[in-house]
Amino acid sequence: MNITDKLVIAMVGLPARGKSTIANKIKHFLNRNGIKSRIFNNGVLRRRYGPPESALAEFYHPDNKSASSFREKIALMNINSSLKYLEKNGQVAVLDATNVSKKRRELIRQSFGDLPVIFIECVNENKEIIEMNIKKKVRTGEFDGLSIKEAMNNFQKRIDYYRLIYSPLADEENFIILDSLNSKILKEVVSKELPFYDLLRDLLVTDIVKSLLLIRHGETYFNLENRIGGDSPLTPKGREQAHLLGLHFSKKKIPKIFTSTKVRCIETASIIASYQKGSEIIPLKEFDEINSGICEGMSYQEIQRDMPEVYYSRKRDKFNYVYPGGEGYVTMRERISLGIKKALFLSSGGEEIMIVGHRAVNRMILSHFLYKREEDVPYIYVPQDQYYHIIATERKKVFQLKYFSLSN
Numbered sequence: 001m002n003i004t005d006k007l008v009i010a011m012v013g014l015p016a017r018g019k020s021t022i023a024n025k026i027k028h029f030l031n032r033n034g035i036k037s038r039i040f041n042n043g044v045l046r047r048r049y050g051p052p053e054s055a056l057a058e059f060y061h062p063d064n065k066s067a068s069s070f071r072e073k074i075a076l077m078n079i080n081s082s083l084k085y086l087e088k089n090g091q092v093a094v095l096d097a098t099n100v101s102k103k104r105r106e107l108i109r110q111s112f113g114d115l116p117v118i119f120i121e122c123v124n125e126n127k128e129i130i131e132m133n134i135k136k137k138v139r140t141g142e143f144d145g146l147s148i149k150e151a152m153n154n155f156q157k158r159i160d161y162y163r164l165i166y167s168p169l170a171d172e173e174n175f176i177i178l179d180s181l182n183s184k185i186l187k188e189v190v191s192k193e194l195p196f197y198d199l200l201r202d203l204l205v206t207d208i209v210k211s212l213l214l215i216r217h218g219e220t221y222f223n224l225e226n227r228i229g230g231d232s233p234l235t236p237k238g239r240e241q242a243h244l245l246g247l248h249f250s251k252k253k254i255p256k257i258f259t260s261t262k263v264r265c266i267e268t269a270s271i272i273a274s275y276q277k278g279s280e281i282i283p284l285k286e287f288d289e290i291n292s293g294i295c296e297g298m299s300y301q302e303i304q305r306d307m308p309e310v311y312y313s314r315k316r317d318k319f320n321y322v323y324p325g326g327e328g329y330v331t332m333r334e335r336i337s338l339g340i341k342k343a344l345f346l347s348s349g350g351e352e353i354m355i356v357g358h359r360a361v362n363r364m365i366l367s368h369f370l371y372k373r374e375e376d377v378p379y380i381y382v383p384q385d386q387y388y389h390i391i392a393t394e395r396k397k398v399f400q401l402k403y404f405s406l407s408n
Helices: 019-032 042-049 065-087 102-112 127-138 146-164 197-204 235-248 263-273 299-304 308-316 328-347 358-372 374-379
Strands: 005-012 036-043 092-096 117-123 174-180 184-192 209-216 256-259 281-282 355-358 384-393 399-403
Touching: 005 019, 005 102, 019 036, 019 042, 019 092, 019 117, 019 197, 036 042, 036 065, 042 065, 042 092, 042 299, 065 092, 065 358, 102 281, 117 197, 117 256, 117 308, 127 146, 174 197, 184 197, 209 358, 235 263, 256 263, 256 328, 263 281, 263 355, 328 355, 328 358, 328 374, 355 358, 358 374
Parallel strands: 005 092, 005 117, 036 092, 117 174, 209 355, 256 281, 256 355
Antiparallel strands: 174 184, 209 384, 384 399
């Protein structure tokens, strides 16, 4: 076997930290670049061959010797399967498991002999995201018979047991510690040249979107009066727009729809989701519309008449202007970026992503992928009768503005 074009990637980290999302991202990315890659997931084998109680927390207690022995057998099964894959025509094997103990990582290192191995540790302590990720995991059939609350408590206890044996990466020959939410490398140690390393590293710090549908909420009563901010519901026309969107996307599978926490976005998303099977609506405060402070609920005409200093100051530099008591495009940038990271983190690799947002928010989301000049961002066209389809990969960037009426 020629080891110059072979690589073993072993994921590391506590459950719900994004290891499988990153593993899938790596596989899709490398395969698109002509590098034969496959994931070997311990959890898949455990669910296939393990006893029913393998879903319960006590199965992961370090003192549960029989369960520990079973999990070691599963790990060896995947190691052997990945070795066979690499001995044939496979180039990259991704071992998707917690691998949090030094003992397990040493087993991996020894099993592959002279084949290069790199460990990627996913870290993320954002409590909101971890809770959302746990909730996603416990909705699988594995936890049938438990309420969502019981299943989440059970899963959290599983994580606590893993913490007892968790030894972060430190002494391994090749490793990357990755902030899996923010796509940021916190530490890397590479002692020798590794196949495909430049590609892999570039992937880990890049936001890749296979298909993002960016929607603006339907018409609201505030829109009719040209008022900004607030929490206005949809008009009958706005609900009709949402139904047209639902029909337009009814033949697509959209597992998750991310929205702001505002009524108009959630209402639009709920109508779209009614045309789907099992589509989950996930409100994120990061996608809330720009806070216009003392101008909330006012029309632009009222601002010009009653607060001319605000109106003309903002007009001179719309991107950098911050509403008194509120925010501006410039101060939204960090939270919008975090919202995008959350949506990508909570979405499985390759699935359709939909965001139902607001005009200013969607402008900022577009600028995240488009790299528009700051002064141009507040003028990006975001209509209510069209939507953006975004593809942003290492090889292709596509931004299409599409109509969604039945005639189109």
